Amino acid sequence: MTDQNENNKDQEDVGLYEKIASRTADLFEEGRKTFDEALKKAKEEISSAGDYSREQADKIGEYVRRDLKANANKAKDAFIKAVEPQRLAVGAQSAFSRILSSAAGTLTDLAEKSEKLLEHKTGELTSPGTLTCKNCDAEMHLTKTVRIPPCPKCHKTIFRKSY
Numbered sequence: 001m002t003d004q005n006e007n008n009k010d011q012e013d014v015g016l017y018e019k020i021a022s023r024t025a026d027l028f029e030e031g032r033k034t035f036d037e038a039l040k041k042a043k044e045e046i047s048s049a050g051d052y053s054r055e056q057a058d059k060i061g062e063y064v065r066r067d068l069k070a071n072a073n074k075a076k077d078a079f080i081k082a083v084e085p086q087r088l089a090v091g092a093q094s095a096f097s098r099i100l101s102s103a104a105g106t107l108t109d110l111a112e113k114s115e116k117l118l119e120h121k122t123g124e125l126t127s128p129g130t131l132t133c134k135n136c137d138a139e140m141h142l143t144k145t146v147r148i149p150p151c152p153k154c155h156k157t158i159f160r161k162s163y
């Protein structure tokens, strides 16, 4: 694949991530669904609209789920303060803020305790936050949803995330 094709693919995936996150927030805010049900419905709607395949929606949806579960471990106020929403483009981050604002209590149940599941790897998509390389402790500060690059310092591929 050429670099240009890879860039297009990244933009398409980031767009899909933000669509799923935003639609999941809408459905969740209505209050009749659990987070998992809202995410499932959002993926179904978006893939049946035809722009994205079901496989794409499932794959990207897992990144949305993983990021949201990581966010759920943090206090709502600390999270919103840390990401400084006014500095960010609209999109996934505001969707997360809306979910956290509307149901911080419910989300406590989603909190994921396993360190392993909170690992972030090169090539995956993730929302804004700080990634710390597990090998050399170098930090990357992400201000938008991106595909995770290798560590800029040691080129390893496993990170932990904070907000």
Ligand SMILES: [Zn+2]
Pocket (backbone or CB within 6 Å): 133, 134, 135, 136, 137, 138, 151, 152, 153, 154, 155, 156
């Ligand atoms: Zn490193």
